[in-house]
Amino acid sequence: MPQFVLLTRLAPDAMQDPAGRRAMGKEWLGRVKSACPEVRWIAHYALLGPYDFLDIYEAPDVETAQKVALISRSGGATTVESWAAMPYERFMRVFEEVGGA
Numbered sequence: 001m002p003q004f005v006l007l008t009r010l011a012p013d014a015m016q017d018p019a020g021r022r023a024m025g026k027e028w029l030g031r032v033k034s035a036c037p038e039v040r041w042i043a044h045y046a047l048l049g050p051y052d053f054l055d056i057y058e059a060p061d062v063e064t065a066q067k068v069a070l071i072s073r074s075g076g077a078t079t080v081e082s083w084a085a086m087p088y089e090r091f092m093r094v095f096e097e098v099g100g101a
Helices: 018-035 062-074 088-098
Strands: 003-010 040-046 053-058 077-085
Touching: 003 062, 018 062, 062 077
Parallel strands: none
Antiparallel strands: 003 053, 003 077, 040 053
């Protein structure tokens, strides 16, 4: 199944209350699971830098990944970036198939 990376930045007020932040996170995850039950979560990280969180997940298609991003935007994220990702070994197989770049 295709893998995706989701980077999110939250509004500053979303990071003021730890209990509220935890509740927001659970609500967001519930909404994603309800709308996209086929998504399989691989990792969730809090970040230093311009983004607050990085999620890695599998989704059956780009449309499902778009749903995840839209739910994130509607749930308080001020910035969302979604990227398709490919495991390195798979990339190397594709690279070898085309004979290099």
